[in-house]
Amino acid sequence: MKTEFKKITMMLMVLSMAFMLLPTISITASATFTTEVKNAAELQNALINGETDITIVTGYTVIIDGTLTINNDVTLRLDGRIFINGILYNNGVIYNNGILYNNGVIYNNIEGIIHEINGEIDNEGETIHNFGTISGNRVIIHNIDGVINNYCTGTISNAEMYGNPIVNIGHDFIVVTVGATCEEDGVITVTCSRCDYFAFEVLKKLDHVEETETVSTTCTEDGYVKVTCSVCGETLSFEVIDATGHTEVTERVAATCTEDGYVKVTCSVCGEEISNTVLPALGHNYFTVVVPATCTSDGSMFHVCLRCTDYYFEVVPDLGHDFVVVVDVVVAPTCEDDGYTIYGCSRCSETMGDVVPALGHNYVGVVVVPATVLMLVRKCVCVLMMRHILNTVKFPLMVTIMLAGLMRRRLLRRLLRLRA
DSSP, X not given: OHHHHHHHHHHHHHHHHHHHHSOGGGGTTOTXXXXXXXXXXXXXXXHHTTOSEEXXXXXXXXXXXXXXXXXXXXXXXESSEEEEXXXXXXXXXXXXXXXXXESSEEEEXXXXXXXXXXXXXXXXXXXXXXXXXXXXXXXXXXXXXOEEEEETTOEEOSEEEEESOOEEEEOOEEEEEEOOOSSSOEEEEEEESSSOXXXXXXXXXXXXXXXXXXXXXXXXXXXXXXXXXXXXXXXXXXXXXXXXXXXXXXXXXXXXXXXXXXXXXXXXXXXXXXXXXXXXXXXXXXXXXXXXXXXXXXXXXXXXXXXXXXXXXXXXXXXXXXXXXXXXXXXXXXXXXXXXXXXXXXXXXXXXXXXXXXXXXXXXXXXXXXXXXXXXXXXXXXXXXXXXXXXXXXXEHHHHHHHHHHHHHHHHHXXXXXXX
């Protein structure tokens, strides 16, 4: 065991001395951790296979006619040479210990690093766009008729420039401003169109710009005072002002005899009719002056309204006489003289007479008494008056007396009936 340990120790010492005599790049070219390539096809296959540490072997030249992309997890070591006739996109790390020829376009992006060890960059009349870092202890750049643009935060340090100088372009800023409002802060953002540069500035929220809207109250509707922001439209305050209510004014029109009246209540502010009560017409209240009718003259009734000037007349026809019999002046007719009846009016002093024509005689014959009775000269007499003799007849005396008494009694009874 001790013998084997000594052998291994000796081998390590020899190897250490050998490494000390070799160029520095030879350390990175060890086959123990890198994939060696000798041409473009092998380089492309290694990248496709996901190799992350690739070395272009010393003495070999890799020519890129198309597009070569070095991802950000790949390290490319140039111990040989690489010719870029197409486009190189470097997002990873290139250790240049050989020669990087650019006949096309090289994009050393933000994350890209080209680390010069003992190599050089030859830019033959083409363009290198540097967004990342090109550095080393000694950076030899031959920029003959070429253009090297140092963009954004790209840096080229410790460079020995031959030919055209480096053009520092810097960022291509894009400024976007979102204005502050009354409700939210604003912001100004600054980005670069070529890199991931980002900066921003906060714009403080603005004060509201107050605008007052006033709606006056009415009798029936509330008013308000509203304060809003004229910029964002937010309602900042809202105050309700109660309705004032109606200011009542009463108009009275009295009813007349013929027309209705009313009591109307309106608002003196808005003119709205609040109530209207109808007072019915009163009708006429007539006072009557009466001129009585008489027996011979018409009377009248004069009606005049006590509330207005309305009036009208009524004619009362005359009454006519109301005659009644005046008993004391009734004269009965006789056989030869007219009688009469006096009538007096019960309402006035007017009188009138009613003539009763004479009755005429009503003769009655006398019964003949036998001759043995004492005979006297007898006549035919009126039974009513007992005095007009029609013919001379001889009657006994007693018979004549009896007949005369009978006739008088009959006459008296008839007169009594007439007076009754």
